[in-house]
Amino acid sequence: MDNSALDALICPVCGLEFMDVLPGENTLACIDGHSFDIARQGYVNLLTGHGTKFTHDTAAMVAARDAFLEAGHYAPLADALAGTVRPVLAATGAAGGGAAPRPMVLDAGTGTGWYLHQLLDRLGGGVDAVALDISKFALRRAARRNPGAANLAWDLWQPLPVEAGRADVVLVVFAPRNAAEFARVLRPGGLLVVVTPRPGHLAEIAQHAGLLGIQPDKEASLAASLASHFVLESALPVSIPLHLSPADVANVALMGPAGHHIEVQELERAAAALPERTDVTAEFMLSAFRPR
Numbered sequence: 001m002d003n004s005a006l007d008a009l010i011c012p013v014c015g016l017e018f019m020d021v022l023p024g025e026n027t028l029a030c031i032d033g034h035s036f037d038i039a040r041q042g043y044v045n046l047l048t049g050h051g052t053k054f055t056h057d058t059a060a061m062v063a064a065r066d067a068f069l070e071a072g073h074y075a076p077l078a079d080a081l082a083g084t085v086r087p088v089l090a091a092t093g094a095a096g097g098g099a100a101p102r103p104m105v106l107d108a109g110t111g112t113g114w115y116l117h118q119l120l121d122r123l124g125g126g127v128d129a130v131a132l133d134i135s136k137f138a139l140r141r142a143a144r145r146n147p148g149a150a151n152l153a154w155d156l157w158q159p160l161p162v163e164a165g166r167a168d169v170v171l172v173v174f175a176p177r178n179a180a181e182f183a184r185v186l187r188p189g190g191l192l193v194v195v196t197p198r199p200g201h202l203a204e205i206a207q208h209a210g211l212l213g214i215q216p217d218k219e220a221s222l223a224a225s226l227a228s229h230f231v232l233e234s235a236l237p238v239s240i241p242l243h244l245s246p247a248d249v250a251n252v253a254l255m256g257p258a259g260h261h262i263e264v265q266e267l268e269r270a271a272a273a274l275p276e277r278t279d280v281t282a283e284f285m286l287s288a289f290r291p292r
């Protein structure tokens with residue numbers, strides 16, 4: 001975890017800043033003495049004392065998501081994300097002098113950190129990252145994948161442990177959207193980037209995958225749900241033709257919401273009966289919003 005990423009954070013107990021972490025230290029402490037464990041894998045658990053009713057993705061679901069993403073099927077979506085985000089970060093980089101904070105991306109619901117990693121890789125360095133998720137299984141992988149980011153166990157429905165006006169970009173890839181908090185942490189002129197599935201997403205295997213049907217009015221309802229704090233600036237459809245192996249199809253089934261109810265052995269049997277290659281199309285919408 002880079003100390004420059006820590007600069008953007010505030011203690012969830014008292015709202016004050018954190019002290020730098022020295023190499024080998026296993027706690028993160030604020031200047032008022034509240035301290036939080038840094039896990040062996042490098043993420044920080046800020047959720048101490050916060051009970052949550054959230055149903056976590058299981059380790060098997062997280063592993064399936066990670067394997068599917070690692071296969072690179074969604075690289076074109078990462079390209080589109082980088083294209084949308086780059087000009088916003090460049091504006092901060094150009095405006096800041098030597099002492100100004102580096103541009104910062106907040107990844108809300110980072111999962112295993114795959115999209116964040118792809119994005120940082122495409123941006124080529126000089127960018128701080130804060131990554132939040134409620135799942136420790138996911139964060140273990142995220143912290144290994146993005147060791148420079150501040151990977152934090154946190155509930156997106158709580159006030160975020162991030163200074164007001166500090167983020168250049170908030171990224172939300174298939175994760176909950178807390179409009180008020182995203183607006184608070186974005187700097188004026190910052191960008192909220194939201195990826196959602198479009199109707200027809202993986203439709204060809206929706207039955208195998210037990211995917212939940214996607215509402216046709218998803219885009220309108222997305223804008224409406226954020227309208228109190230954000231104005232839609234652009235909406236970019238991203239279609240990706242995919243050729244999936246039986247293992248890929250099994251991973252898709254397991255990584256979604258249906259994964260909670262799937263018997264892995266049964267799934268493996270069903271996948272073995274699939275053809276060598278299944279052609280499907282991933283349909284995404286990449287929506288960018290400006291704070292009001």
Ligand SMILES: C[S@@+](CC[C@H](N)C(=O)[O-])C[C@H]1O[C@@H](n2cnc3c(N)ncnc32)[C@H](O)[C@@H]1O
Binds near residue numbers: 108113174175
């Ligand atoms: C479908 S996954 C997407 C993960 C990642 N953005 C990706 O696309 O690979 C949704 C993620 O949101 C996280 N999540 C769900 N509710 C959350 C909450 N209330 N606070 C923080 N994270 C949450 C889950 O743990 C999960 O990692």
Ligand SMILES: [Zn+2]
Binds near residue numbers: 032
């Ligand atoms: Zn504190």
